[in-house]
Amino acid sequence: MKISMTVNGKEVAREVEDRRLLVDYLRQDLGLTGTHVGCDTSQCGACVVHVDGEPVKACTMLAADAEGAQVKTIEGMAGKDGTLHAIQAAFQEHHGLQCGFCTPGMIMSAAALLKENPKPNEHEIREYLDGNICRCTGYHNIVKAIMAASGQPVAIAAE
């Protein structure tokens, strides 16, 4: 079947199998490999993208279900001139990533959180990241990065 949608501001149309998952469509058909696959069960969150502004696990959505939608991936987060999104910059500034594999999903989830709740406290951040697993950082610096990106002080840990 033929599907069309807007991905990172660009209109794209492709012929796909009915069973094509959105994540495979993004990674394999469009070459947007920043969105990752870490599990088979919608648990890890490495594949989180935004569909019409909402965070979605792209491994659990058919590409055909995104027909006509506005899709944003990690590749679409920085400005056209390369200026990093505040969350991207904060992840670097606060060492919110190590191997980098969960990072795109983390950043997309964090962006959705701050849209919903611009000044989340530590507890709210941790609860919101329920659907994203990071195996490297112990979350400490991810929480700090999101606090920083929301313009709040990050001195929440005695280090």
Add this chain to the structure above:
Amino acid sequence: MPKDSVIGTSTKRREDKRFITGRGQYTDDIVLKDQTYAAFARSDVAHGKIVSIDTSAAEAMPGVLAVFTGEDFAEVGGNPAGWLIHSRDGTPMTEPKRPVLAHGKVRHVGDAYAAVIAETAEQARDAAEAIDATIEELPAIVDLRQAASDTSNRVHDEVASNVCFDWGWIEDNRAAVDEAIKGAPHVTTLELRNNRLSPNPIEPRCSIGDFNPGTEDYTLYTTSQNPHLTRLLVCAFVMGIPENKLRVVAPDVGGGFGSKIYHYGEEALVLAAAKRIGRPVKWTCSRSEAFLTDAHGRDHVTKIELATDFDGNFIAVRTETFANLGAYLSNFATATPTFLHGTLMAGNYTVPNVYVNVKGVFTNTVPVDAYRGAGRPEATFSLERVIDKCARELGIDPIEIRRKNYIKPHQFPYTTPVALEYDTGDYDAVMDRLEAIADLSGFERRLNDSASRGKLRGLGISSYIEACGIAPSNLVGALGGRVGLYDAATVRVNATGTISVMVGAHSHGQSHETTFPQIVADRLGIDESKIEIVHGDTAKIPFGMGTYGSRSLAVCGSAVVRATEKIIAKAKLIAGHMMEAGDAEVDFEDGVFSVRGTNKNVPFGDVALKAYIPHDFPLDRIEPGLEETAFYDPANFTYPSGCYACEVEVDPGTGKVEVMSFAAADDFGNVINPMVVEGQVHGGIAQGIGQALMENAVYDENGQLLSASYMDYTMPRAYDVPMFKVDHSANTPCTHNPLGVKGCGEAGAIGSPPALVNAVIDALQRAGRSSVTHIDMPLTPSRVWDAIHNS
């Protein structure tokens, strides 16, 4: 740049930019022209005889290009064990062949017996399902102790009673230890299980095989922590490919934690398949497959005894451990429960008598091998738990009993009864730091606050020591290791003064691309942004041994230093020539060469340029170019140590444990980049909390893995862990490597499980459950509730 500003600075990571913008390149992101896909047919029984495999239906399916079975690899070699262990009676361990694809028998659920190559991944998977195998099921061997005494039912026919080795360390100490325990005033005994874990890096394994018929060159892109080791294993042991005809590339790798050290059969399969069909072959592991094939970790059953006098002075430690090896020997499976475990059983303490017995046992489960910490978490857990129990029995404060038995600074270098020589340390100073950052004096107040909310609060303390910087090749060779464990670096100064450093270590979260330039910048006095690290490609880097065992900085970083020193020596020759002075008169400081006692000087950049434009070189004395390689083999292990404190709240109604605070004071020696070191500790602690509270790889009696998805295998999420308090200020620099560094990658995972379990036991004891002296990990709500209500 002033020398002291580079080392010890939290330089932001240069690798981040590609990762935060989605431009990392992991193996599965690579697409080769005409790429095909592999899928595997895997056993759904734990133990069985392969009667027949009918591949005809699969071969006829759309898009199928080739089908392989174990027959195709019957004549090639097996994936070897990297360490030969001798049993107490002197006999060498038995080493059954680990084939590319199962042949004759399947030995664990997930054991691959056939593979399909097809045009698309979906076609390959569909066809793999169409392979019709008749497998006669045999009784599954799952229980560790039972396996070790079962002579009729064997994982491998050639291994009677499934015991690969029965190892004693040190066997000559055994009688003295037995005697010391017999005569001791007090003996504390603890039986425990160190729970089996699935490493679960978030990136599943992936391998792409490529073969060029024109040159007969192979390329393997793979998720590896050590591309040269993989190449060596594939070439020398499994496939017989000449090493110079195989290039192994480990690009960005999404975490490893040990599980990507090893060579796996899928890597050999995609190479063989690429050659047969003449096109690249990719295999991407699903998460379910990862649970069924990635080497698991831990899985020990241990009895430990600690003998003391009535004042709590340690007299002897004796352990007996059954270590699960799984169905086949993974590459470091035999080293992990022996030399990486038994040699640490003296801990941070002056204990004159120590004896460790480990029986390595085959079972019909996924192979077990090194997982973050590898043997040292098991040793630390056993020791720190039994010390805590002992302190309680003797009525001694847990910190006091540890301090009483610590090796003191003046005793270093200190040789333990289990053969290690600790070079340096100051455990009291580290404990002082812990007491400060954990605010232990405020515990009573927090205890009362928890009580007012109906919660049981507990405080747990642990100490650890680990042997890192793996490892001195001569030592491991003497102990049965079959590989050298040096590392290597090449420093190439380009004509315009930028520098490429090719390293044997592989960075998959460890931040080498940022921290290694700090080392070179420090030595050369040039800006770190001019220095680039190249890693993960055997065609580009010297033959190094990769990243595991907290070795990258201590071993490969030291190789970087040595290569940089050679660069300086060569550059002095060139600078001397340029300034018409002998190189012995040339000094080098802050990036400038000068002739002693004169005002002559040349900056580093001019020397670099001159090296490549050698119009007037005295070629009998100075070669053109400025590139040097060093191989560094450490003189000893490094010995990071630390003291950890954990406070928990237990809900007596549900048994749920909440980690309220976690403080870690570590001695890592000198620290290159504090931000990176703290991040490593955070991650290690989280994995340790995972082991202590929730992670558990569980097999049923039929050998079915019950915890084979992220729905069933629980890992810490953001709300399961607190903000961590970490400190690394009580440093004693390593005495034998040029950086004075010790390694920090595994510490958090080693020190945290006993601190957490000690805290839960403390909470229950304070609540009057005096009979609860131990709960096996993971401390799930049901286990804790049971301990509270049925004690």
